[in-house]
Amino acid sequence: PTEDLARTCNACHGVNGVSVGPSMPSIGGLPEAHLKNVMLQWKTDERYSATMGRHFKGYTEAELSALATYYSKLPYVPTVQKADDKIMAKGKEATDRCETCHGATGGEPDDAETPKLNGQWAQYLELELMKYRNDAVKMPHKKMRNNAKKLADEDVAAVAEFYAAQPK
Amino acid sequence: AAPSGGKSGSGKARLVVVGGGFGGATAAKYLKMMDAGLDVTLVERNKQFVSCPLSNEVISGHGKYEGLLAGYDGLMKRGVNVVFDDATAVDPASKSVKLKSGTSLKYDFLVLSPGIDFNYAGIEGYSEALANTTHPHAYKAGPQTLALKKQLEGMKDGQTFVITVPPGPFRCPPGPYERASQVANYFKHHGMNKSKVIIADANDSFSKKGLFEQAWKRHYPGMIEWVAGAAGGKVVKFDAKTNTASSDFNDYKGDVVNIIPPHHAGMIAKSTGLTNDKGWCSVDMLTMESTVHKDIYVVGDSTVHGELPVYGAPKSAHMANTQAKVAVGAIIAKINGVPAPEPFFVNTCYSIAETDWGFSVVHIYRAKEGKLVYDTKAGGISPVNMADESALKMQRKLESEYCIGWFKNIMADAFA
Numbered sequence: 013p014t015e016d017l018a019r020t021c022n023a024c025h026g027v028n029g030v031s032v033g034p035s036m037p038s039i040g041g042l043p044e045a046h047l048k049n050v051m052l053q054w055k056t057d058e059r060y061s062a063t064m065g066r067h068f069k070g071y072t073e074a075e076l077s078a079l080a081t082y083y084s085k086l087p088y089v090p091t092v093q094k095a096d097d098k099i100m101a102k103g104k105e106a107t108d109r110c111e112t113c114h115g116a117t118g119g120e121p122d123d124a125e126t127p128k129l130n131g132q133w134a135q136y137l138e139l140e141l142m143k144y145r146n147d148a149v150k151m152p153h154k155k156m157r158n159n160a161k162k163l164a165d166e167d168v169a170a171v172a173e174f175y176a177a178q179p180k
Numbered sequence: 181a182a183p184s185g186g187k188s189g190s191g192k193a194r195l196v197v198v199g200g201g202f203g204g205a206t207a208a209k210y211l212k213m214m215d216a217g218l219d220v221t222l223v224e225r226n227k228q229f230v231s232c233p234l235s236n237e238v239i240s241g242h243g244k245y246e247g248l249l250a251g252y253d254g255l256m257k258r259g260v261n262v263v264f265d266d267a268t269a270v271d272p273a274s275k276s277v278k279l280k281s282g283t284s285l286k287y288d289f290l291v292l293s294p295g296i297d298f299n300y301a302g303i304e305g306y307s308e309a310l311a312n313t314t315h316p317h318a319y320k321a322g323p324q325t326l327a328l329k330k331q332l333e334g335m336k337d338g339q340t341f342v343i344t345v346p347p348g349p350f351r352c353p354p355g356p357y358e359r360a361s362q363v364a365n366y367f368k369h370h371g372m373n374k375s376k377v378i379i380a381d382a383n384d385s386f387s388k389k390g391l392f393e394q395a396w397k398r399h400y401p402g403m404i405e406w407v408a409g410a411a412g413g414k415v416v417k418f419d420a421k422t423n424t425a426s427s428d429f430n431d432y433k434g435d436v437v438n439i440i441p442p443h444h445a446g447m448i449a450k451s452t453g454l455t456n457d458k459g460w461c462s463v464d465m466l467t468m469e470s471t472v473h474k475d476i477y478v479v480g481d482s483t484v485h486g487e488l489p490v491y492g493a494p495k496s497a498h499m500a501n502t503q504a505k506v507a508v509g510a511i512i513a514k515i516n517g518v519p520a521p522e523p524f525f526v527n528t529c530y531s532i533a534e535t536d537w538g539f540s541v542v543h544i545y546r547a548k549e550g551k552l553v554y555d556t557k558a559g560g561i562s563p564v565n566m567a568d569e570s571a572l573k574m575q576r577k578l579e580s581e582y583c584i585g586w587f588k589n590i591m592a593d594a595f596a
């Protein structure tokens with residue numbers, strides 16, 4: 013069953029999908045549609061990943077969908093990472109254009125295909141933004157890519173820290 | 181003897197786990213997590229665990245020794261009875277484990293994850309005494325890791341660091357080559373550009389070869405020389421006085437000589453009679469139960485997992501972690517008298533060759549018709565070449581960071 017497979021994910025994403033490694037995302041409680049999108053895109057090579065895609069080619073579509081459902085039903089546990097006021101102000105300003113989709117704090121996505129960002133690991137978010145900003149790799153969500161590319165280089169880290177600091 | 185069905189007299193099955201490393205700690209934790217009613221005892225000889233993963237980075241100064249440590253408080257809090265002792269014998273007939281202190285523990289099911297022990301006799305002239313003093317192998321992390329680090333720090337420009345690699349299978353297939361990279365990294369960043377690393381290898385190829393060779397060419401041109409077994413790389417002799425390791429054909433004289441001796445399953449697995457003629461424990465591919473004695477499950481480096489000539493399960497922390505979870509699932513199913521669930525085995529080994537230059541190999545195994553099959557459509561190594569230089573650099577940077585994230589999560593998955 014799905015729990016037996018999900019147990020293998022704990023080595024990288026933590027028990028119940030709550031990661032304790034800043035470069036690895038927490039995945040418990042992310043919206044089901046988003047999880048399905050990324051996992052199936054990795055299986056079919058429509059989406060770039062450094063590591064994850066090589067795993068998911070070993071699982072069936074049904075198994076991946078079941079995993080997405082399983083993780084979406086777990087509680088989302090934000091890991092609130094404090095940042096100083098200057099970074100918070102910078103991050104807030106730079107995320108103006110993100111608000112329509114992610115909500116003011118990243119905690120209120122406007123649809124089910126958009127992941128929560130609040131209390132996600134700052135380092136992970138920064139690395140994801142790096143992927144969206146690099147046109148040489150396949151990241152299929154065009155609007156997200158365009159928005160990420162509009163960020164000034166020096167704002168990327170602040171944006172990541174801003175979302176990571178939000179409890180909800 | 182325990183009544184049939186695996187239940188002990190009290191109705192609570194007694195589980196003993198020997199070895200609190202990546203395999204054993206994971207097994208003890210998941211036994212408790214998946215069935216809080218189980219009576220779980222973990223026997224471990226050391227109060228503090230020292231991780232091998234990331235220990236090569238400690239040798240080169242990129243990581244802190246403290247970062248490799250874990251204790252057993254987390255498991256105790258979960259209700260695991262942790263006994264700091266040495267398991268000296270297992271009696272499969274009476275289902276008991278003898279401890280050095282004199283006590284003995286009865287079990288209904290035993291999980292063994294004792295890691296590896298070394299066959300010092302495999303290298304004439306090398307010994308445990310040398311390993312603990314002047315010539316650390318540092319292939320079990322601990323004081324020897326720091327001793328080797330100190331030797332590296334004592335080197336001068338133009339000097340040579342020799343690493344000898346034993347015949348496979350050995351723990352952490354990419355380990356020696358990652359170590360070579362980290363040593364070269366130290367040279368490069370300490371103005372020692374005339375220094376060299378020589379890898380004298382008993383084998384004719386190695387894990388992630390294309391990725392390592394690319395990294396060496398880019399970051400340490402001319403600094404690392406690899407000698408294959410067929411080219412005389414198989415070291416069989418060591419002379420500590422002249423610091424020379426020798427194969428039947430060549431002598432490798434170094435200023436630091438790091439002998440990695442051949443190894444086999446942990447002694448307790450051997451003395452229990454669980455090992456084959458090559459020194460490893462063969463197990464049921466889908467449950468990790470020993471093929472020699474029932475109700476004994478072996479996980480981690482001690483095992484040879486399945487009849488897989490090319491894609492046998494690698495001896496890695498990640499593999500030990502998933503094997504432990506599979507064994508726990510199978511044991512709990514047996515206690516409850518139901519068939520073992522479908523097993524899932526996954527491995528990912530990250531290596532860091534230089535700052536921002538990491539890569540990995542992934543193995544996905546699936547159970548098919550009662551056998552363990554390596555999925556050739558999945559897994560494999562990180563791309564060696566990418567169409568675009570910026571994409572390649574990003575890929576390497578990402579995996580150098582994911583390596584650290586993986587480490588933090590797997591340490592917590594086993595010990596917290």
Ligand SMILES: Cc1cc2nc3c(=O)[nH]c(=O)nc-3n(C[C@H](O)[C@H](O)[C@H](O)COP(=O)(O)OP(=O)(O)OC[C@H]3O[C@@H](n4cnc5c(N)ncnc54)[C@H](O)[C@@H]3O)c2cc1C
Pocket residue numbers: 198199200201202203204223224225226229231232233234235236265266267268293294295296318319320321351352355446447448479480481482495496497498499500528529530531
């Ligand atoms: C330099 C190096 C780098 C590595 N890097 C990686 C990496 O990046 N990724 C990766 O996945 N793997 C890596 N590995 C491999 C990894 O360390 C092993 O595969 C892993 O530790 C295996 O787990 P185990 O439980 O089998 O053994 P261990 O983790 O070695 O645990 C065995 C435990 O059993 C205890 N023990 C043994 N016998 C007894 C006894 N009789 N009584 C009581 N206690 C006993 C020992 O004290 C020890 O704590 C690396 C290894 C090395 C050497």
